[in-house]
Amino acid sequence: MKWFSWTAWASLLIILSVIGYSVSYQKVQELLLPAFSYEFSFNPVERSSFEYELPTRTITIGMAGDVLLHKDLNNYEDYRPSFSGVRDMTRSLDFFLINLESLAAGEAYELSGYPNFNSTDTIADGLVDLGSDLIMVSNNHTLDKRPAGLRQSLANLQERDLPYVGAYTSAEDAATKRIFEVDALTIGVVSYTYGLNGHIVPADQPYLVNLIDVAKIQSDIRDLDTEVDLVIALMHWGTEYELEENAEQNYLATIAHQAGADIIFGGHPHVLQPYEVMESGDKKTHIFYSLGNFFSGQTIENTNYGGVAVLSVETDGDDILAIEPSFYPTEVTFTPDRVVVNPMPESQASFWTNHIGVPLYE
Structure with a gap:
């Protein structure tokens, strides 16, 4: 061990001393300090479940029956007094439609009643006063004054900023979809008539009037259904003066329902016909087969x-949650000064709402 120098011995003693001190210090700490547990527990805060609900709103869509201006009704300088009894109701609706079954081409095309109807253009002012948002113009009297009379009638509506559907001034006009933004809803409307009382659509102007055609109805509704929340189909159909719908109306309603129509409003019978809901799977179509006359000179x-x-x-802004039907009954009254429209008396209102099968609108 001679080769092991004294400096090596000194280093060894220092190392052993440090090790001894560390062991002794740890033992002392174990004796002096209390034991400490590292166990950890977690108690989560209880939270109640919460689902955010979008605010809902109700949008009212209304359609009035036929406006058919017979002789002595076709020359009023001002139609607004005739509608004053129902104006507040129609103007309260969010989206109001009406069937103008007479042309409004004015004196240049001869004012006339049955069988070829044409009135002063002032009827358009009356429709504006009612709060009309869309005018149905496809019916069996659309060509009563030939294509020129139709164009003038539509021009008189355009002059009042009244949108129309079912008859058109050009191919471009016919190709323009009738889509309306009504509050949270996007609504698309199509319109057709069973015929034209023997008048012929010129071969070079097929766009003038939408005639009832199954393939066209299916194509139009399916195409529109991809762009809107609701599709409304307006149908001029049925048998005059019959209080019930016929088999053809039911068949065409089925066609429109299967294509995607959500609402069908009908006219032409000039009397009130029932309401029906047509269902297949999750799809529902609300159908008013005929809304009767809103304003006319008929006495049948x-x-x-x-x-x-x-x-x-x-x-709720995203989905349609419910659709509820109701009916606001009106009555045409002949006074010494003019023909007027008023709310139907309660006794008759009860009968007709029962006949239609929906509650009274309130």
């Missing part, structure tokens, strides 16, 4: 009773 039994069909659509 039941033709002075009509009204406004109303569908109250509940939506």
